[in-house]
Amino acid sequence: MTLLADASVLAAIPSPTQGVWEIGPFPLRAYALCIIAGIVLACWLGERRWVARGGAPGDVLDIAVWAVPFGIVGGRIYHVITTPQPYFGEDGDPLRAFAIWEGGLGIWGAIALGGVGAWIGCRRRSIPLPAWADAIAPGIVLAQAVGRLGNWFNNELYGSATDLPWALTIYRWNASAGQAITGPDGEPVVLGTFHPTFLYELLWNLGVAALVIWADRRFRLSHGRAFALYVAAYCAGRVWIEMLRIDTAEQFLGLRLNVFTSIIVGLLAVAYMIVNRGRPREVITRGAERAGEGVPAAASSPTATSGAAGATAAGATTPGGPVAGEAVTDEAGDDRTGARTDEGGSPRAG
Numbered sequence: 591m592t593l594l595a596d597a598s599v600l601a602a603i604p605s606p607t608q609g610v611w612e613i614g615p616f617p618l619r620a621y622a623l624c625i626i627a628g629i630v631l632a633c634w635l636g637e638r639r640w641v642a643r644g645g646a647p648g649d650v651l652d653i654a655v656w657a658v659p660f661g662i663v664g665g666r667i668y669h670v671i672t673t674p675q676p677y678f679g680e681d682g683d684p685l686r687a688f689a690i691w692e693g694g695l696g697i698w699g700a701i702a703l704g705g706v707g708a709w710i711g712c713r714r715r716s717i718p719l720p721a722w723a724d725a726i727a728p729g730i731v732l733a734q735a736v737g738r739l740g741n742w743f744n745n746e747l748y749g750s751a752t753d754l755p756w757a758l759t760i761y762r763w764n765a766s767a768g769q770a771i772t773g774p775d776g777e778p779v780v781l782g783t784f785h786p787t788f789l790y791e792l793l794w795n796l797g798v799a800a801l802v803i804w805a806d807r808r809f810r811l812s813h814g815r816a817f818a819l820y821v822a823a824y825c826a827g828r829v830w831i832e833m834l835r836i837d838t839a840e841q842f843l844g845l846r847l848n849v850f851t852s853i854i855v856g857l858l859a860v861a862y863m864i865v866n867r868g869r870p871r872e873v874i875t876r877g878a879e880r881a882g883e884g885v886p887a888a889a890s891s892p893t894a895t896s897g898a899a900g901a902t903a904a905g906a907t908t909p910g911g912p913v914a915g916e917a918v919t920d921e922a923g924d925d926r927t928g929a930r931t932d933e934g935g936s937p938r939a940g
Contacts, residue, residue: 610768664703668696749785825856
């Protein structure tokens, strides 16, 4: 019987036995490295998408300076509220609520409070938040995928026990030390094999990122609809993944609280996409302004029309820029004459 159990463990996906390495007096934590790598990836992809839409280089990083700290605080608050037992339950340690390095960031809190930080950053630069959110959306979900690797290093967020070929080996874990508990023989103690829900969500997130990028290119999503698609698609996967998890969490009507949160938030995202369908894509000209092409600053506004160039006499030229009233080409290559172009539609007079 023991031989069969050992064979099952060998056939399972391994987990790390250590998630923290001491570099002199400083602990190097895999979870923190994964979060940082995800943030860097999100900013890199978001920057490319924002510049392609007409934004100025550096805008994404400037706004991330506000969004990231807010998001980390919000994610931790949500995690503690929805999983209070390790901190305020029996034998809980309230001070561990501040130990972000041990793992535990709730995505809904991160999105909510991170959105507040992004709003502040966008407002300071007169950037429409929905357009910026559309550009950054695929990067956010890719960052979530990378962040799930941190859960793997911490031997956490696994599902129910299973002996499937892709079962995940989980060790008894000392969260404070960031390593597996060893037995009398000095070997790490195996807790069992479980559904690798961290891996399920990682793969789902990669699919969501691909879906959002494809849909944005195909349908020229605007006014926050690409971000809403990310939220809706992510929620669809989070519902069934959440129901596989067995870690401690608050429950309501016999289901984990995050299941209800995902359903409600997902439906709201779908409703947002329906309400805002057919809206023309915002015209962003910050990149051209930064490059000194003489595009009127008011054109960066999502409501700007040909009237923004009214201060320039017809036929006059601006330094290095087009003739006022001349056809201007947006990032998709559609000719506009002081007008906006609906997705797939013809120009409308401003």
